[in-house]
Amino acid sequence: MIYGRGSFNQVDEIIAPHRKSMNPMVFFVDYFFEGKPLASGVPLRSNDKIIFADVTHEPKTTYVDLLANQLKDEFGIISGVVGIGGGATMDLAKAVSLMMTNPGSSADYQGWDLVKFPGVYKVGIPTLSGTGAEVSRTTVLTGPTRKLGMNSDFTPFDQIVLDPALTKNAPSNQRFYTGMDCYIHCIESLQGTYLNEFSKSYGEKALQLCQEIYVDKNGWDDDCDDKLMMASYAGGMSIAYSQVGVAHAVSYGLAFLLGTKHGIGNCIVFDKLEEYYPAAVKEFKYMVEKNNIEIPQGICRGLSDEDFNKMIDVSLGMKPLWENALGKDWESIITREKLRALYERL
Ligand SMILES: NC(=O)c1ccc[n+]([C@@H]2O[C@H](COP(=O)([O-])OP(=O)(O)OC[C@H]3O[C@@H](n4cnc5c(N)ncnc54)[C@H](O)[C@@H]3O)[C@@H](O)[C@H]2O)c1
Ligand SMILES: [Fe+2]
Numbered sequence: 001m002i003y004g005r006g007s008f009n010q011v012d013e014i015i016a017p018h019r020k021s022m023n024p025m026v027f028f029v030d031y032f033f034e035g036k037p038l039a040s041g042v043p044l045r046s047n048d049k050i051i052f053a054d055v056t057h058e059p060k061t062t063y064v065d066l067l068a069n070q071l072k073d074e075f076g077i078i079s080g081v082v083g084i085g086g087g088a089t090m091d092l093a094k095a096v097s098l099m100m101t102n103p104g105s106s107a108d109y110q111g112w113d114l115v116k117f118p119g120v121y122k123v124g125i126p127t128l129s130g131t132g133a134e135v136s137r138t139t140v141l142t143g144p145t146r147k148l149g150m151n152s153d154f155t156p157f158d159q160i161v162l163d164p165a166l167t168k169n170a171p172s173n174q175r176f177y178t179g180m181d182c183y184i185h186c187i188e189s190l191q192g193t194y195l196n197e198f199s200k201s202y203g204e205k206a207l208q209l210c211q212e213i214y215v216d217k218n219g220w221d222d223d224c225d226d227k228l229m230m231a232s233y234a235g236g237m238s239i240a241y242s243q244v245g246v247a248h249a250v251s252y253g254l255a256f257l258l259g260t261k262h263g264i265g266n267c268i269v270f271d272k273l274e275e276y277y278p279a280a281v282k283e284f285k286y287m288v289e290k291n292n293i294e295i296p297q298g299i300c301r302g303l304s305d306e307d308f309n310k311m312i313d314v315s316l317g318m319k320p321l322w323e324n325a326l327g328k329d330w331e332s333i334i335t336r337e338k339l340r341a342l343y344e345r346l
Contacts, residue, residue, distance in 0.1 A: 002159075003163075003230070005163060005164055005165045007161050008038075008161060011042075011082070012045075014159060014161065015079075015082065015121075015123060015159075018079060019045070020079045022046070022047065023077045024047045024048045024078055025049075025079050026048070026080070026081050027042050027050045027051070027084060028051050028092055029042065029053065029085060029089070030055060031053055033127070039052075051067065053083075053085060053089045055086065055088035057142075058259075058262065059088055059092045059142070060142045061141050061143040063092070064096055065105050067092070068096050068100055068106075077100075077120075079121060080097070081093045081122050081123070082123040082125065084166075085127050086131070087126075087133040087140075089127075090133040091140055092139075093123075093124065094124070094156075094157065095139045095150060097120050098150060098154060100120045101119055102117050102119070106141060106143070107143040107144055110146060113153070115150055119154055121158050121159075122157050123158065125160070125161045125163070125166065126162065128178045129167055129225070130179045130181040130182040131232065131236070132185060132232055132239065134162070134236065135233055135240065136240065137151055137156050138155055139155055142255075142256075147256050162229050162233065164226045164228075164229045165225070167229065172292075172293075173293060175228075176267075176291055176293045177261075179231075182210060182228070182231050182232050183287075184244070184266050184270055185236070186206045186235050187207070187280040188239075188246070188324070189238045189243070191277060192325055193323070193324055193325075194242040195242055196241060201238075202235070203234075203235070206231045206233075206234035209230060209231035210228075210235075212227060213231070214291060243320050245276075245321055245322075245325035246276045246321075246322075247266050248266065248318070249318040250269045250342060252314055252315060253310075253312065253313075253343070254269070254299070257307055257310050257311050257314070258299065260299065267288075268296055269346060271285070271288070276326075299346055300344060311343055316336070
């Protein structure tokens with residue numbers, strides 16, 4: 001792991017020892033940066049390739065398979081992949097790396113410990129802070145039948161480069177939603193039943209950084225970018241040995257049915273979770289107001305019984321999240337009726 005302002009300039013040097021003869025490095029760059037200075041700073045050598053990742057939707061298994069197959073057809077073997085962008089681009093890079101060496105479709109590996117072989121060398125470089133995708137052992141993909149990660153020991157990046165300068169121009173709403181993903185990771189980990197000293201150590205630090213940025217400070221400056229990047233890292237480490245909770249479980253249902261994105265979806269749900277995380281929801285509402293952010297309301301208005309049932313099924317399927325949040329008896333606490341009432345309020 002490398003951290004520091006300007007560390008992006010070291011990428012050429014960092015990846016050099018991992019170049020294998022004439023096999024290229026492939027850079028996945030968030031399409032927001034097409035034509036921007038960051039894209040011209042990508043250290044392309046010989047037959048290296050840059051692919052602008054379309055992250056209009058969260059990554060799909062079909063998109064991962066398409067990219068991996070194109071690279072196999074064009075080059076056979078590649079030296080590695082470098083993912084530069086938000087959580088979606090980093091996840092895409094992780095998944096393509098794995099699909100360069102594992103047969104079949106990425107949908108075959110959605111689950112836990114199904115990936116058979118290490119992928120090609122992979123580097124993660126975030127341009128938005130909060131998801132923790134830079135440290136996690138998963139890459140979240142929407143497949144033909146489910147939205148589920150490729151969770152495995154082969155999934156984490158070999159190298160990450162944390163350069164807070166890359167997050168400077170992120171739009172404030174998006175930056176808040178993704179930053180709150182981190183805040184919510186901390187709350188759900190620290191107040192969960194799976195908590196342990198490892199998760200607590202990282203979770204407390206990440207939470208403190210989030211509070212310094214969103215509660216104590218007035219306005220956004222470089223120091224906020226520095227802190228949020230480390231909060232994202234520590235928040236991701238915290239959930240590596242625990243689990244997320246109610247907001248994530250409920251927002252997965254929204255994502256599946258309505259395509260609601262991870263960061264904003266978590267905010268929409270967390271805003272209504274006073275029963276489960278009273279103090280944190282109060283603080284969340286304060287942060288929303290202080291930072292002038294809009295949280296969409298009424299997104300489930302007009303949905304049919306069938307729609308609600310689909311979301312409830314997806315959400316209740318996230319068993320470890322509910323168990324972490326509510327304990328072993330979670331099934332008697334979060335009934336279908338209760339969850340339906342919660343979805344109706346969103
Ligand atoms: N693997 C994991 O552990 C993990 C954890 C949480 C979330 N995720 C995934 O991460 C994704 C969400 O990631 P995210 O919240 O970082 O957002 P994102 O990657 O979806 O990007 C959101 C938007 O911000 C733009 N963007 C990115 N960097 C920018 C910058 N510096 N300036 C301006 N615009 C910029 C993108 O083009 C996009 O339009 C989801 O696909 C989710 O499933 C993965
Ligand atoms: Fe998250």
